[in-house]
Structures are given as structure tokens and as C-alpha cells.
Amino acid sequence: MTEGEGTPADRWKGRRFDPSKPSISRVYDALLGGKENFQADRDVRDKLVTVDADVGQATRDLHEFLLRATRFLAREAGVTQFLMCGLNFPAKENLHEVALRANRSSSVVYVARDPAVxxxxRALLADNDQTHMADAHYRFPRQVIEHPTVVKHIDFTQPVALYQPGTMRYLSDELNPIGIMAEYIEALPSGSYVILAHLVDPGPGHELYEVAMQTRQIAADNNLGQHFRTRDQILAMLNGLDILDPGLVPLATWWPDGPRLNPLAPLQRLALGAVAHKP
Known part of the structure; x- marks a missing residue:
């Protein structure tokens, strides 16, 4: 990825954004040490660091989990269609690069709403005819599935890998994330996979309960939303699917690339992920 010249304001001139208000995508970028963020985003990052000094590693865990899952799906499971919802800023290595290394005929569609993302x-992928961007909101399955770019490049008569990497944690119970996931799953053909990540609610009395509540409050104070849910509630989002080993586990422990040398930090323990197969 080649960085643009100047500040984020220079690179985003003419795009719809308010630099005085933090955004989920830009806070995520700040946590990863990126350059596509503003002071408002860095302020949220800094508040999160006071709750867990290793929050940046927990964020990296999500990205690395997605890459490991993609390697498995592309190499071992033979999946060639990848639909990623809730895209953040591109990193040094991206899902489409992993998928295309395994199979040059793979088709990847990223779904996002953030205009800067x-x-x-689109600038990054201008010369990549196998990878595409769709302007749609993951909250509305039909809007995603029926988007012209998705229709053109994803064949729903063949297996699809659907990624929901933390998206559902930004939706309140009133928005029915379990029902939203059920609608996505119903649309997927047999042989498809769902990659899900979510924050788990450890429950009152647990040693990590205060970390979860403080994290949620920081997000609420900045109108970002952050919902922790029980294991049973997270698993309900995968109803009808077969969850692959090792199950719903901390992101860092899902098929790690090597042995763990240090214990997991608090938010690393609260960030769970799973890969599930549709029979």
C-alpha cells in the first residue's frame, strides 16, 4: 500500500467526513498505528489504552485472525469467493492478497459505508480486476446481497466466504443482530463459510467485567457503540452452521501461526472469533 501525500485532511479533500467526530474505521486505523485518522480518533484510542495498554494488540489479533481464516478457506477449503462486510482501512497485508495468492481466479468484494474507506x-484496487468495493451497509443483508457490484462478482449458487469481523458488536439488541445474521446465512448456498468476530460479555463478578464496561462506556461517550454479548448470544448468530475447531475462541488462539510466548491481555481475552460451515 502506498501512502498518499500530506495529512489525512489533504488526502480526503472533497469527501464526506467530519474530522471533529471519531469514526469506527479511523479509530481502528489509529489502534493499528495507521495514518488515516484525526485527533478525535486518537483521543478515543488513548482512552482505550488507559483501560488496556495492549488494546492495539487486540486490534491486530482481529486482522491476523481474518488472514489466517482466509488462508485456510482459500487453500484447504477451496473457496474462491470472499465477501467482507464492514471493511476498515487497508493494512500491509489484506484479505484479497491472501485469497489471490492461493487462487488467481478468486473474487473478492469489500462492503463499506465510510466514504473515506x-x-x-478504490484507489488501492484501481488496477485489480479481481477485487471490488461495494457501498452498502452490513446492517441490511438484502442491500448487500443485491448490490450491483456484489451481484456481478459473487455467484450465490456457489460457496461464499462471508466475513462479519466485529460488525455485529456495533448493533444494539433492538436492531436484532441475530436476525440479521440469520438472513445472511439463509442467502448463502450450501458449502459456504461464515467468519464471525465479537466481544464477549464476561458477566458481573468476572475479573474482566470492569474492562468490558469501561470499554463500552468510552465507545458510548463517543457515539461509536460497542456491545458485549454472552457466548450463547454470539453462538446464536451462527445458528444452523457447523462451527469448525477450535470453536468460538479468543482471536489470537484460532489456529495461531506459532506458540504463544506471553499471556493474553484483557481485551485479547474478550475478543472471540469462529469460522463456521453451512452444510
Whole structure:
């Protein structure tokens, strides 16, 4: 990825954004040490660091989990269609690069609503005819599935890998994330896979309960939303699917690339992920 010249304001001139208000995508970028963020985003990052000094590693865990899952799906499971919802800013290695290394005929569609993310991604992918951007909201399954770019490049008569990497944690119970996931799953053909990540609610009395509540409050104070849910509630989002080993586990422990040398930090323990197969 080649960085643009100047500040984020220079690179995003003419795009719809308010630099005085933090965004989920830009806070995520700040946590990863990226350059596509503003002071408001860094302020949220800094508050999160006071709760867990290793929050940046927990964020990296999510990205690395997605890459490991993609390697498995592309190499071992033979999946050639990848639909990623809730895209953040591109990193040093991206899902489409992993998928295309395994099979040059793979088709990847990233779904996002953040105008800066969309513009940044389109610029990055300008010369890649196997990877595409769709402007749609993951909250609305039909809007995603029926988007012209998705229709053109994803064949729903063949297996699809659907990624929901933390998206559902931004939706309140009133928005029915379990029902939203059920609608996505119903649309997927047999042989498809769902990659899900979510924050788990450890429950009152647990040693990590205060960390979860403080994290949620920081997000709420900045209008970002952050919902922790029980294991049973997270697993309900995968109803009808067969969850692959090792199950719903901390992201860092899902098929790690090597032995763990240090114990997991608090938010690393609260960030869970799973890969599930549709029979």
C-alpha cells in the first residue's frame, strides 16, 4: 500500500467526513498505528489504552485472525469467493492478497459505508480486476446481497466466504443482530463459510467485567457503540452452521501461526472469533 501525500485532511479533500467526530474505521486505523485518522480518533484510542495498554494488540489479533481464516478457506477449503462486510482501512497485508495468492481466479468484494474507506480502497484496487468495493451497509443483508457490484462478482449458487469481523458488536439488541445474521446465512448456498468476530460479555463478578464496561462506556461517550454479548448470544448468530475447531475462541488462539510466548491481555481475552460451515 502506498501512502498518499500530506495529512489525512489533504488526502480526503472533497469527501464526506467530519474530522471533529471519531469514526469506527479511523479509530481502528489509529489502534493499528495507521495514518488515516484525526485527533478525535486518537483521543478515543488513548482512552482505550488507559483501560488496556495492549488494546492495539487486540486490534491486530482481529486482522491476523481474518488472514489466517482466509488462508485456510482459500487453500484447504477451496473457496474462491470472499465477501467482507464492514471493511476498515487497508493494512500491509489484506484479505484479497491472501485469497489471490492461493487462487488467481478468486473474487473478492469489500462492503463499506465510510466514504473515506471506500475512496481509499478504490484507489488501492484501481488496477485489480479481481477485487471490488461495494457501498452498502452490513446492517441490511438484502442491500448487500443485491448490490450491483456484489451481484456481478459473487455467484450465490456457489460457496461464499462471508466475513462479519466485529460488525455485529456495533448493533444494539433492538436492531436484532441475530436476525440479521440469520438472513445472511439463509442467502448463502450450501458449502459456504461464515467468519464471525465479537466481544464477549464476561458477566458481573468476572475479573474482566470492569474492562468490558469501561470499554463500552468510552465507545458510548463517543457515539461509536460497542456491545458485549454472552457466548450463547454470539453462538446464536451462527445458528444452523457447523462451527469448525477450535470453536468460538479468543482471536489470537484460532489456529495461531506459532506458540504463544506471553499471556493474553484483557481485551485479547474478550475478543472471540469462529469460522463456521453451512452444510
Amino acid at each position: 471506500l475512496a481509499h480502497g
